[in-house]
Amino acid sequence: MSQAPLRRYITIFFNGEAYSVPHGLTIMKALEYAGFRFTRGSGCRGGFCGACPVVYRLPGDYKIRVGLACQTPVEDGMYISLIPYVPLVEYVPRREELKPDAGYVLKLYPEISRCVSCNACSKACPQGLSPMDAIQAILRGDLRKAAELTFDCIACGLCSLRCPAEIRHPAVFRLVGRIVGVYYMPRSRSVEQRVKEIESGRFNNAFAKLLSMDPGSLRKIYDEYLKTGRLPGDLEV
Amino acid sequence: MSGYPPEVRKLIQVVEDTRRDRLKAPAPRRLTLEERENLVKAWHPDYKPELKRPLRIGVSKGLVVYSVIADILESWPIVKPGDVDLTNVDYDADVLIIGSGGAGLAAAWWAVRSGLDPSRIIIATKLRLGDSNTIKYQSGTQAATGPDDNPIIHFLDTIAGAHFTNNPKLVKVLAEEAPFIIRWLEDLGVRWSRVGDDLERLPGGGATRARLHCSGDYTGLEVMRVLKDEVRSLGVQILEFHPAVELLTNPSTGGVSGAILYNLDTKEYKIARSKVVVLATGGLGRLHIAGFPTTNHYGATGDGLVLAYRVGAGLVDLDTLQYHPTGVAWPEAILGELIPEKTRSIGGQLLNVKGERFIYELEPRDVVASAIIRECVEGRGVLTPTGTCGVWLDTPLIEVLKGPGTIKREIPALYRMFMRHGIDITQEPILTYPTLHYQNGGVLIDEWTHVLRPSGEAIPGLLAAGEVTGGIHGRNRLVGNSTADIFVFGRRAGIEAAKLTRETTVIEISLKHLESFIADLKSIGVPEKRKAPILLPDYRGEAVLKRIIEL
Ligand SMILES: Cc1cc2nc3c(=O)[nH]c(=O)nc-3n(C[C@H](O)[C@H](O)[C@H](O)COP(=O)(O)OP(=O)(O)OC[C@H]3O[C@@H](n4cnc5c(N)ncnc54)[C@H](O)[C@@H]3O)c2cc1C
Ligand code: SF4
Ligand code: SF4
Ligand code: FES
Numbered sequence: 095m096s097q098a099p100l101r102r103y104i105t106i107f108f109n110g111e112a113y114s115v116p117h118g119l120t121i122m123k124a125l126e127y128a129g130f131r132f133t134r135g136s137g138c139r140g141g142f143c144g145a146c147p148v149v150y151r152l153p154g155d156y157k158i159r160v161g162l163a164c165q166t167p168v169e170d171g172m173y174i175s176l177i178p179y180v181p182l183v184e185y186v187p188r189r190e191e192l193k194p195d196a197g198y199v200l201k202l203y204p205e206i207s208r209c210v211s212c213n214a215c216s217k218a219c220p221q222g223l224s225p226m227d228a229i230q231a232i233l234r235g236d237l238r239k240a241a242e243l244t245f246d247c248i249a250c251g252l253c254s255l256r257c258p259a260e261i262r263h264p265a266v267f268r269l270v271g272r273i274v275g276v277y278y279m280p281r282s283r284s285v286e287q288r289v290k291e292i293e294s295g296r297f298n299n300a301f302a303k304l305l306s307m308d309p310g311s312l313r314k315i316y317d318e319y320l321k322t323g324r325l326p327g328d329l330e331v
Numbered sequence: 332m333s334g335y336p337p338e339v340r341k342l343i344q345v346v347e348d349t350r351r352d353r354l355k356a357p358a359p360r361r362l363t364l365e366e367r368e369n370l371v372k373a374w375h376p377d378y379k380p381e382l383k384r385p386l387r388i389g390v391s392k393g394l395v396v397y398s399v400i401a402d403i404l405e406s407w408p409i410v411k412p413g414d415v416d417l418t419n420v421d422y423d424a425d426v427l428i429i430g431s432g433g434a435g436l437a438a439a440w441w442a443v444r445s446g447l448d449p450s451r452i453i454i455a456t457k458l459r460l461g462d463s464n465t466i467k468y469q470s471g472t473q474a475a476t477g478p479d480d481n482p483i484i485h486f487l488d489t490i491a492g493a494h495f496t497n498n499p500k501l502v503k504v505l506a507e508e509a510p511f512i513i514r515w516l517e518d519l520g521v522r523w524s525r526v527g528d529d530l531e532r533l534p535g536g537g538a539t540r541a542r543l544h545c546s547g548d549y550t551g552l553e554v555m556r557v558l559k560d561e562v563r564s565l566g567v568q569i570l571e572f573h574p575a576v577e578l579l580t581n582p583s584t585g586g587v588s589g590a591i592l593y594n595l596d597t598k599e600y601k602i603a604r605s606k607v608v609v610l611a612t613g614g615l616g617r618l619h620i621a622g623f624p625t626t627n628h629y630g631a632t633g634d635g636l637v638l639a640y641r642v643g644a645g646l647v648d649l650d651t652l653q654y655h656p657t658g659v660a661w662p663e664a665i666l667g668e669l670i671p672e673k674t675r676s677i678g679g680q681l682l683n684v685k686g687e688r689f690i691y692e693l694e695p696r697d698v699v700a701s702a703i704i705r706e707c708v709e710g711r712g713v714l715t716p717t718g719t720c721g722v723w724l725d726t727p728l729i730e731v732l733k734g735p736g737t738i739k740r741e742i743p744a745l746y747r748m749f750m751r752h753g754i755d756i757t758q759e760p761i762l763t764y765p766t767l768h769y770q771n772g773g774v775l776i777d778e779w780t781h782v783l784r785p786s787g788e789a790i791p792g793l794l795a796a797g798e799v800t801g802g803i804h805g806r807n808r809l810v811g812n813s814t815a816d817i818f819v820f821g822r823r824a825g826i827e828a829a830k831l832t833r834e835t836t837v838i839e840i841s842l843k844h845l846e847s848f849i850a851d852l853k854s855i856g857v858p859e860k861r862k863a864p865i866l867l868p869d870y871r872g873e874a875v876l877k878r879i880i881e882l
Pocket of ligand 1: 613866
């Protein structure tokens with residue numbers, strides 16, 4: 095194997111305290127290296143769940159930046175603060191209560207209409223989405239578009255923290271996604287058909303036969319199937 | 332700032348220098364069956380006897396499992412009888428569901444649908460609701476819904492994929508009910524990917540029909556978004572950051588009657604008493620068996636195995652685990668995350684540090700994983716900036732072979748994932764190494780998810796579903812079958828739980844099952860500081876751990 099490159103150490107600041115950590119770690123792993131053990135603020139650790147929002151600042155820069163602790167690499171002189179959760183008031187209506195119109199969404203989350211199109215939300219989004227465009231789509235009544243734009247939303251809440259209109263984006267986007275899923279997607283007939291076939295007992299005999307076989311016989315059938323692409327007569331359905 | 336550091340860029344030069352010659356050279360030949368077997372036996376962790384040992388205590392004494400698993404099964408309980416006051420019950424429920432991945436949420440939904448009062452159902456979960464492996468799943472869920480397909484073929488593919496080691500009765504349930512699950516989730520509003528008006532069905536390794544149902548690149552995110560919403564809206568009681576640390580048992584029957592929960596914030600214990608317990612705690616990737624990184628979420632520490640074993644559950648196939656051949660080896664931010672098989676099937680070549688191909692890239696998963704491990708152990712691997720080992724996956728070659736734009740079109744999620752860290756995989760290769768992915772075996776169950784003793788007798792009051800269970804996938808699981816499993820059997824657990832609550836009147840709780848277990852622990856001299864369930868991995872730096880004083 096080639097020679098191990100030397101590990102570079104950098105300094106990060108957490109809760110005002112300086113820690114020396116290896117370069118190249120994420121914020122989450124660097125804090126663990128420094129001795130912290132997460133209970134809150136760590137979930138999937140792969141950028142899928144939104145459990146780990148973080149705000150940070152870089153040296154010589156006054157700007158507050160945001161990201162995911164499990165995805166953002168540490169930088170020398172970084173000042174870090176974790177946000178284990180964003181306390182949004184959310185509504186969780188039952189499926190029967192969902193209504194396929196933007197007016198319903200606006201009624202639950204009226205602050206949507208106060209969007210000033212500042213785009214602060216989109217700049218914050220670690221998924222590179224455009225929450226602003228989604229909010230505007232809702233205002234135009236286009237729930238389908240809004241759902242499409244926010245399909246990859248991991249509900250981290252960072253956009254809401256930045257929003258001057260106090261919009262509760264993750265909650266709104268989840269609601270819109272559900273409405274579209276329940277009302278706007280075409281139902282698959284083939285699945286319906288297959289479920290009916292199974293319920294009518296069409297495969298019962300073949301299964302009974304298969305369950306009476308030992309592994310050796312099953313192997314023979316499968317080998318034959320791979321060669322010929324066909325199942326023995328009594329298993330054909 | 333990110334991207335490859337200069338020392339690694341030097342190593343990439345070799346990949347670039349050899350690319351033109353590799354284009355012309357023939358592919359490494361496919362191995363014969365015997366060569367495959369020899370390679371796997373030499374290098375695959377499943378074949379390393381030194382990684383395993385027989386259990387020394389408990390109902391499956393003598394059963395050989397991975398030593399790390401044996402260690403957690405032979406650990407002291409976090410609470411001992413007498414440590415806790417069982418007369419003060421904090422939560423009283425009909426059904427206590429432990430874990431909130433796909434299996435746990437499906438169980439909760441179907442328990443409500445089967446007529447139980449939602450306020451009498453508790454989901455106790457380790458982290459937030461839905462923090463799980465399920466939220467991370469991408470490739471899709473297998474179900475024989477296509478006109479060219481049927482449950483019989485799904486059944487046979489699954490059995491053959493596991494080399495005929497699974498429990499056929501469980502596989503029948505899986506294959507027969509998977510289409511129903513797809514429809515159920517569709518009805519709840521899951522936006523499955525579609526082609527026209529029909530669902531899209533993708534091919535997957537070991538499946539002879541295209542039957543993977545996905546939701547773009549974020550299948551788990553979408554399914555869990557819907558299921559979390561459903562369960563919340565139904566009014567099921569949810570206890571987040573409350574992992575279960577021990578089951579409670581009826582002192583006279585040995586049946587399960589609740590659990591001791593642990594508030595991760597305040598460190599208090601809570602007593603939850605229930606007529607039925609559903610174990611849905613998922614897998615164990617975070618135990619980093621044999622030092623592997625993992626694709627799993629933060630809380631995947633095998634807790635369910637520990638809890639179930641102490642009340643007498645049988646275990647199967649815990650001497651085998653699934654290692655995905657191509658995990659991310661660097662950057663560390665995404666260490667262990669999946670690099671889909673497609674990256675290789677569209678032309679990505681695996682290379683050692685000298686820029687040589689060392690295996691035909693589309694051999695079965697265990698064979699490819701073994702070859703990568705061999706390169707590293709024999710000194711032909713590439714040392715990553717974090718000091719681990721990997722091999723190259725030459726992704727720019729894909730664009731040479733198939734034309735510019737292929738990567739963004741065919742593997743967009745991977746492209747984005749690396750771009751976040753400053754690596755453009757259309758220009759630079761990837762460092763890859765196998766990653767611990769899935770717990771093939773687990774707790775013994777029957778078709779209605781009753782947890783069984785090794786004798787085959789059901790433990791009263793205890794059901795289990797999902798990755799914590801064994802038998803469905805035998806010694807090897809096919810892609811997309813795990814999520815079929817968690818919803819099919821999670822649903823059955825919910826229905827069965829509702830039924831069992833109606834048959835249960837008295838609930839008595841105790842820690843009686845620990846008495847003989849503790850005596851056994853003492854008899855083999857297990858140090859008292861070895862405790863389980865593990866709950867969360869400990870990633871604190873060594874320098875800190877050496878000096879730590881716990882108050
Ligand atoms: C990255 C990745 C990709 C995958 N891709 C696919 C795929 O494409 N198709 C497929 O079929 N399968 C896939 N799998 C496998 C599949 O996702 C999992 O096997 C499945 O989701 C497991 O579901 P589960 O409900 O059993 O467990 P999980 O979803 O892991 O849920 C377990 C739950 O139990 C909780 N828990 C654990 N211990 C305790 C405790 N002591 N007390 C209380 N709660 C506890 C956890 O916090 C979690 O909420 C993938 C897995 C990973 C990691
Ligand atoms: S849209 Fe908002 S909540 Fe969703 S991922 Fe982006 S920043 Fe996070
Ligand atoms: S931050 Fe708020 S106000 Fe600004 S564009 Fe986004 S949603 Fe609109
Ligand atoms: S831990 Fe899930 S997104 Fe960071």
